[in-house]
Amino acid sequence: MPQFAANLSLMYTELPFLDRFAAAAEDGFTAVEYLFPYAWDARTLRARLQAHGLQQVLFNAPPAGLGRAAMAAAWDQGERGTAALPGRQAEFRAGVLQALEDAEVLDCPRIHVLSGIVPPGVERESLKGLCVENLQWAAEQAGRAGRTLLIEPINLRDMPRYFLNRQDHAHELLDAVDSPHLKVQMDLYHCQIVEGDVATKLRRYLPTGRVAHIQVASVPERQEPDRGELHYSYLFELIDQLGWQGWIGCEYRPAAGTRAGLGWRAPWLPG
Numbered sequence: 261m262p263q264f265a266a267n268l269s270l271m272y273t274e275l276p277f278l279d280r281f282a283a284a285a286e287d288g289f290t291a292v293e294y295l296f297p298y299a300w301d302a303r304t305l306r307a308r309l310q311a312h313g314l315q316q317v318l319f320n321a322p323p324a325g326l327g328r329a330a331m332a333a334a335w336d337q338g339e340r341g342t343a344a345l346p347g348r349q350a351e352f353r354a355g356v357l358q359a360l361e362d363a364e365v366l367d368c369p370r371i372h373v374l375s376g377i378v379p380p381g382v383e384r385e386s387l388k389g390l391c392v393e394n395l396q397w398a399a400e401q402a403g404r405a406g407r408t409l410l411i412e413p414i415n416l417r418d419m420p421r422y423f424l425n426r427q428d429h430a431h432e433l434l435d436a437v438d439s440p441h442l443k444v445q446m447d448l449y450h451c452q453i454v455e456g457d458v459a460t461k462l463r464r465y466l467p468t469g470r471v472a473h474i475q476v477a478s479v480p481e482r483q484e485p486d487r488g489e490l491h492y493s494y495l496f497e498l499i500d501q502l503g504w505q506g507w508i509g510c511e512y513r514p515a516a517g518t519r520a521g522l523g524w525r526a527p528w529l530p531g
């Protein structure tokens with residue numbers, strides 16, 4: 261039976277961030293993910309998780325910045341990671357170490373590392389070596405800390421010039437980095453927009469054991485997975501048949517209220 265985690269950055273936005281934990285738990289979620297913890301003291305977030313019987317299953321390393329305040333502000337300033345960006349290695353490394361520290365407090369096993377926006381005039385291909393080198397260093401740190409780092413192909417309509425867009429490119433990076441501590445975050449919304457053939461890709465990649473997290477949303481609106489051009493009930497059954505034991509993050513923007521839109525989950529609730 262697929263297990264769903266609420267994404268508190270996109271869901272429950274009717275509520276202030278810290279109140280979203282209680283709302284997700286009231287709706288029967290036992291796990292959450294969200295973009296970033298850096299605007300908060302991680303102990304405050306841990307208290308919310310514990311108070312509501314939730315586990316944190318994923319968050320992102322900082323998109324850029326040196327120091328917690330700069331890391332917390334970087335996303336709104338347009339930063340989308342530094343793993344593949346020349347001249348940003350100090351921020352990359354500081355970000356990974358900060359994320360590992362927060363993961364310890366939050367007892368979170370997975371951290372998504374964003375690779376960045378390809379600078380104007382630069383060829384994507386030319387950044388691969390640097391990205392591999394940075395990810396090798398980061399995967400080693402993650403291994404020591406008992407965490408798994410993830411990379412996620414993201415579509416270019418939502419994130420123009422983002423470095424990593426295709427599933428095969430993510431798996432090529434895994435080949436090059438060659439670490440058990442680096443895996444793929446397979447977001448089916450992005451996968452459908454960039455390359456399609458989603459069921460075939462699930463059949464190809466889930467059995468490899470190299471996918472450590474799945475995320476879902478309708479395409480193209482990025483809303484509940486009961487609408488749009490992807491037939492999610494088929495895909496959820498397939499994911500189940502493929503023996504997936506991991507989490508599926510609900511990374512969607514509810515069409516008309518988070519709770520009102522949760523009907524799609526009914527067939528997948530335990531008991």
Ligand SMILES: O=C(O)C(=O)[C@H](O)CO
Nearest residue numbers: 295320372412414447511
């Ligand atoms: O945008 C997504 O799909 C994500 O999962 C990232 O965490 C943020 O870009």
Ligand SMILES: [Mg+2]
Nearest residue numbers: 412447475511
């Ligand atoms: Mg995603």
